[in-house]
Structures are given as C-alpha cells and as structure tokens.
Amino acid sequence: MIDVQTAALLCSGCFILVGLYAAIFLDNIIKKIIGISFIEEGANLFLITLAYKPNGVVPILLPDMSPDWFITNSAYPLPQALVLTSVVIGASTLAVILAITMVLYKKHGSLSASKILGDSNE
Amino acid sequence: MNDLIPLMVVIPIIAAILLNVLHGKNSLVKIVSVIIAICLPLILLLSNYGLHYFGGHSPLIDNGDLLNSFPSFISNTNLSNLHIGITYYFGGLQKVMLFFLFLLGFLAIFTTINERKRSSGSYMFLIFMGLGSVTAMLLSDDIFHMYIFFEIAITAQVGIILSSSDDQKYETAMKYMILGSIGGPILLTGIGFLLGLVGSVNITDISNAVKSGLIDPFSPVFLFSFGLIFFGWIYSVGLPPFHTIKSAIYSKATPSGSAILQALSVIIFLSFGLAILRIYSHLPFVNGFIIFFSLCGMILSITMALVETDLRRIIGFLAVGELGYLGLGFGIGTKLSITAALFQGLNELIITALLFIGFGAILYLTKTSNINKLGGLIENHPKIAIMVLIGGFAMAGVPPLNGFQSKLMLIQSALNANFPELAIIMILISIVTFMTFTKIFHAVYLKPKPQDLKIEKTLVPRSVIFSIAILLIICIVLGLMPDLVVKDFSVFVGGLI
Amino acid sequence: MIEYIVMIIGVLGSILALAQRDLLKASILTGISGGCVAILFQILLAPDVALTQAIVGAAIVPVFLALAIYKTQRVGKDD
C-alpha cells in the first residue's frame, strides 16, 4: 500500500493530465473550461501535498503544545497560505472566461471551439 | 523613507478600485485618474533605495533578541537567513523602469480621456490594476508573489483587449485566456517544485541555497522546476509558440491600450527573466535555452511581420520580435549583455508605445488598417508622419536615437562573449525591421492615395500628438545621454552576478 | 482508507464530468470532484484551505458553470 502523500501526488498528477486532455482535445468550450478548472485544482493539490507531514498536526499553535514539539510535528504552513490565494485566483479567472463564453455564444450561436475560435481570416 | 515602497503598489490598486466605484461620474473620473497618474512618479522620486519587509518580518539574523529565543538548530544554521515575509527591493533599476512605466500610463490615460467623450471608470480600473501588478512584480523578491500579480496582470490585459471596438476582440481574448489557463498552473507547479525543494519562495533564499550547496543543482526536481518555470516564462512574454497570440492581442486593443499591453509584457519579461537568471544561472544549459527561444522569436516574428498586410498586426509582430533582443541579452549572460538587455527593454517600452499610438491615429482617421487600402496620408498629417518616422528609426537602431545605443551595447557584448553569429543575426534582424518599417511607412504615407479611401475624421486629437512628441523627446534624450539610465542598470547587474 | 476512496472518487468524478453529453450534469460532477479535493485538503492537514476550496470548488464553480450553461446551450452538440 502506498502512503497518503504519494497517493495524493499521483492524484494531483491525474487531475492535471485529465484537465490537459480536456483543454486540448475536447471541442466544446464549456468542457475546455471544466478541464482548465481541473488543472488548477491539480496544481493546488500538489502544493498542499508538499506541506503534508505524516502523523503530523494542523499548523495551528495551541496553548498546550510546546514550541519545540510543534516545530518538528506540524505541517508546513507556507504552501497552505499560498494555495489560499491561488484558489481564489482560479475562481475569478474562471468567471472571466465564462463571461466571455456567454458573449461568444450570443454572437455565434454555438459552443464549438473549432467553429468560434478557428481561423479568423475566413 | 522605505515605507513609501509598498505605496507604489498600493496606490494604483486603491485608485483602480476607487475609479471602478466612480464609474459613470464623468468629470470626477477624469480628474481623479489624471491626478493619481501624476502623483505616481512623484512617489518614486521621494522614496529611498532599500528593502521593505512586509509586516516588519525581517530575516531572523537581523533581529538579535528574537534569534536567541529560538532553538539552536534554527539560530545557528542557514535557517536564520531565510526571509520570512514578502520582501520588496527598490533600487536604481526599479526606479528608472517604473518611472517610464508610470509616464507611459499617464500618457495612455490622458489620450483615452481626450479621445472618448465619456470616460470609463472601468477602463481606468484596468489600466491602474495592470500598472500596480507589474510594479509589484518588478519590486518583489518572492516568486509566488510574482505569480499572483502576474495572473492579475493577465486578467487586466484581457480587460484592456475587451474594451476596444474591434469585432474579433472576444475571440482573441478567449484564446488568450485558454492558453493562459494552461500556462499559469504549469508555472505554479514549477514554483511548487522549487518550494518543495528549498522550503521558501524567496528568490534570494533559493539562490543562496543553490550557491551554498544546500541543494544539488542537478537534482531531478530542480531541473524539472526549471522546465516548468521556463515554459511559464515563455508564455508570459510571448516567445514562440506564443508569439502569434501575443501579436494578435496587440492588434486587437485600442492604440493606447496596445501601448500599455506591451509595457506590461516587457516588465513581466524583465522580472521573470531576472528571477530565472538568479535562480538557475548555475545550470549550464539555461543560456542555450534562452538563446534558442529568443532566436526563434526574432526570426519567426520578423518574417511574419514582413508578409502580414494588417497594419496593427505588423507592429504587433515587430514588438514581439524586439523582445528577442532582450532574450539574447539575458541568454549571453555577461554583465554587459544583461545591462544592455535591460536598456533595450526600456527603449522598447517607449518606442513600441510611440509606434502603437502613432499608427493608431491612422486607424482613428480612416477606420481601416489594411495597408493595401491606405496611402497618401502625408499631405494630411505631415507632423505625425515625421514623428512616427523618427520612432521607426529608433526601433531599427539609427545612430543618434536610443535604439542604436542599446543595440550597439548588445552587439558589443555578443562579440566580447565569443558569439559573433549572434551579433550578425542581430544586425540582420535590425535591417529587416527597418525594411518592414519602411514598407508600412511607404504604404501608409507615401504611396498615391487609393480612390476608395475615405477619411472619416480630419483632425487627430491633440493629446495623441502630445503623447507622440513626449515619447519622441524621451527617445532622443536617451539616445544622446544613455548614461542617465545605464549607470543605474549596471549597478543593479553588478549586484546580481 | 477513506483518503484513497476520496481520491478515486475525485479523479473518477472528473473523468465522468468530461464524458457527459449533458453539460448541466457535467457541472454538477465538477462540484463533486471539487468537494473531494476539499476533503483531501482536510486530510492533508490544511483545514483553512479546505474551507475555501469547499466553498469555491463545490459551490461557486458549479454555480458559475450552471449559470453559463443556462445562458447558452445545455447539450453539447458537437464533441
């Protein structure tokens, strides 16, 4: 049985690969966008997994813990603080893309990427 | 006063939010945006050079009392050198770059206000947000901080594209967002690899860890992080294969918008490029990678610019191709070449802004940008024609202007570093750039006027002429006295290597 | 054991979401895998990020997607 950290790394890799597949090969724009959100989730999961410590504690210093014990046993809080920002950024980027999609649908009446985003010179 | 350093980022962002709230109140938006745009360069002049630690979190080693209270495995090792909080560094390079960036922002805002009857608070929001975010990228010493503001800058860029009136703007913005959503998380994953290896995202800490042998520069994780971050870098600056989308977004925005977009790209190029050089300069193949992609960018962009028929697209390709010079300077990697690349970046910021605004006036007058349908405009607007011509000379590197100085420095550095081929290619490409420029200048101004060319408006707004003139004066002054800025740059580079 | 099950559900949910013809179902499945990632964050000792991810990944993203689908078309005709 592989340990949790390795499994979570593999899981984040799967998310990134599935997302890349969707963003590249699927034609429907909404599905491309869903794929993009999976890529972002995979990257966030990767960062969080780096911070994990097997049998560790949550990085919150409670009154009954001694600092020395806490330093050696807690998960690393820096990546968690970073991911918090990156989750929000991902959501706002998604909102912008979806807004553009709605305008494009109104203009073309289709969600097919090869129809809308094909060569503009034709 | 080092406390003024974060204000360079905070004030544009607060201004952006304020102007977005004020949207609809026409005269108030105008007054507030112009006042803030004038105030921004003043902050630069008032603040001192130095470091600013956010929240006062300086490294432990600077703080004796706190250091002694920690166990010995922290206080006696390299851990006490780590930067705990976000650090901003403000020096000569940042001062010069940001001064010209803010000046460009002021000109763009001024031009937009004069061009449109109703000034839009949202557009001002986008411009200020872009300016603030690239300022943070240039000041920051923290690669994740750079990533965050990079994403904000990209979103602001998309907004600036959407605010134009081109009929292909939504498609281009959508493509840019989709490609960006692949490039961004990949960059983040690369940063994650670095973070897992070093435990810090501070660039100084990472490069110290590599220098002191704390991490092996040939470990797979470090190499992999290089690959991913490098991919993020070529995405963010528009080297191939992203040169098509980058030139497309320049050609879809409004003229002053394109100038801002290009300025944002140049600053992003410089800040990520310097970060990559500081972290990975110990790897032997990094310079080769940078040189290879820059060469591809220069060759492909310049040849595409030659065969393109859309005026704005040609300038977009030229602007992307000029970024290759910066890349070559970084790739050669000597002190002189990096200084020259920084100087070239500054020149490019100004010259491409001049060309975008100058040829944008043509679009404003005739509503077409196909060079086959244009011609004979010199009799209507000789002043603009001459100023744009001098701008083109500056881009191609004709002696008394600033482009000449930086390209001469680049060529000298290539020769000194035993890369004569690169010097030959730089000269060749600058000749072809000049040829492309003559082609569009001939097509727009000198060729006999076609029968079906309708001139919709007779007068160019005075603010456009004013902006072009200011940019031209900067070109000439920097060309005659390059030491004004080069001294600061070489001091910065001396501290870097 | 539960963490492995959550990971498998998350990845399977993402693959299933992309295999749907009905885009509304796809958006709901996106929410499921977003929720799984939130639970994983909790397991990986990041409770504060898990809270944010639970709101963003399991509620806001699917709602945004559903709104966009409501305004455009529900069935992906050509994929």
Add this chain to the structure above:
Amino acid sequence: MDIYTMIHNSVQNFQNKLKKDKITNENVSSSIAAELTIISTILISSILLRHINVMLTVLIILGLGLYLITNMPLISKLKKEQDDSLNKMMFYVILTLGILVSVVYWGVL
C-alpha cells in the same frame, strides 16, 4: 521558372485562400525578403552548434542548407502554420511543453 515567378505564385496561392486582395509588387518583394531572411538567419544561427561539436555543425549546415533551398517557397508554409486558429496554437504549445520537459528530463538521466 525564375525565383520571382515562383514566389509570386506561392503568394498568390495563399492569399487567394485567405483574402480577395489583389497581389501587389510589395507583397511579393516582402515575401522574397522574408524568404532570404529566414534562410540566412537559420543557417547563421546553426553555426552556434559549434560550441557542442564542430563536425556535427558542418553536417547540419550542409543538410539544412540543401533542405531549405530545395523547399524554396518556405514562407507560405510557415504562414499557414502560424494562423490564428486555436487548434494550431494549442498544438504547438503542447509540442513545446513536451519537448521542453523531455529534454530537461533527459538531462537528468
């Protein structure tokens, strides 16, 4: 067939596909300039390989020169590959990512 006619025809081919513009002298001459630029710059930049191996450089330059000159109207092919369609952009982006990562990974092994 001289070189001007050859390039005129190739320009005509790809412009007919894209737009209904008439071919001007400028289009053809700038295409010739682009053609010469691309051949000369690629050949000169391949001299940079001498830092790796001199013999290899000679072989590559000879091969490249022969290849480029026999496939003469290069620019129309390049132009077709660099249009604004998302699929083509995405293809090259993923190609670059793959090559970059595998070259770096090769360096590891």
